[in-house]
Amino acid sequence: MAAVRAAERSESWAEAFVATQVWGYGGIGYGPHRTRQVLARPNADAVLTETVSLLVDEGAVAAYEALNTLHGLGPAFFTKFLYFVGLALPEVKGPRPLILDRVLAGVLRRHATEVGRARGYEWSEAIARWIWRDSGWSSHRYDVYFRWMHAANARLTAASIDWPAIPDVLELALFNGVWNSAVCGD
Numbered sequence: 001m002a003a004v005r006a007a008e009r010s011e012s013w014a015e016a017f018v019a020t021q022v023w024g025y026g027g028i029g030y031g032p033h034r035t036r037q038v039l040a041r042p043n044a045d046a047v048l049t050e051t052v053s054l055l056v057d058e059g060a061v062a063a064y065e066a067l068n069t070l071h072g073l074g075p076a077f078f079t080k081f082l083y084f085v086g087l088a089l090p091e092v093k094g095p096r097p098l099i100l101d102r103v104l105a106g107v108l109r110r111h112a113t114e115v116g117r118a119r120g121y122e123w124s125e126a127i128a129r130w131i132w133r134d135s136g137w138s139s140h141r142y143d144v145y146f147r148w149m150h151a152a153n154a155r156l157t158a159a160s161i162d163w164p165a166i167p168d169v170l171e172l173a174l175f176n177g178v179w180n181s182a183v184c185g186d
Helices: 002-010 016-027 030-039 044-057 062-069 075-088 102-118 124-131 139-158 167-175
Strands: none
Touching: 016 030, 016 044, 016 075, 016 102, 030 044, 044 062, 062 075, 102 124, 102 139, 102 167, 124 167, 139 167
């Protein structure tokens, strides 16, 4: 968060981007190399700046779409940038961004398959595999995820089960495999 606030003061989002990538890649050896490659792109600074501006003015989905143009950076990593910038900037339009990665897509794929099968749709697994593949999600798919997460979290909060009104907690529960789809419903 400190890196994001420093970036806001200096109007250079590269430092904040690096901090989110360190968090995202962890100890994986190719993280620094990939991060350098992305930042070396001629349009990297402009895309990061536009992304933050869109996040403030239009919201998470528009910002996602802008970052999706930065070659060499996939949604799993650029949503981490969106998430932390969204936490640090108080003036973000609409609900705060959420992270979408292959783990979360896998949970949604399994959930969509279960819901489809429960309704008698034999083809639900194939469709779920296509919609919630492991990467390469469009801004439309992020919007579907984003809206579903916020709606599911609102439903959990209203269920009087002492669930916090913070979609990040649902995201973490999904990521860690402790979510029960029966509570959220379809």
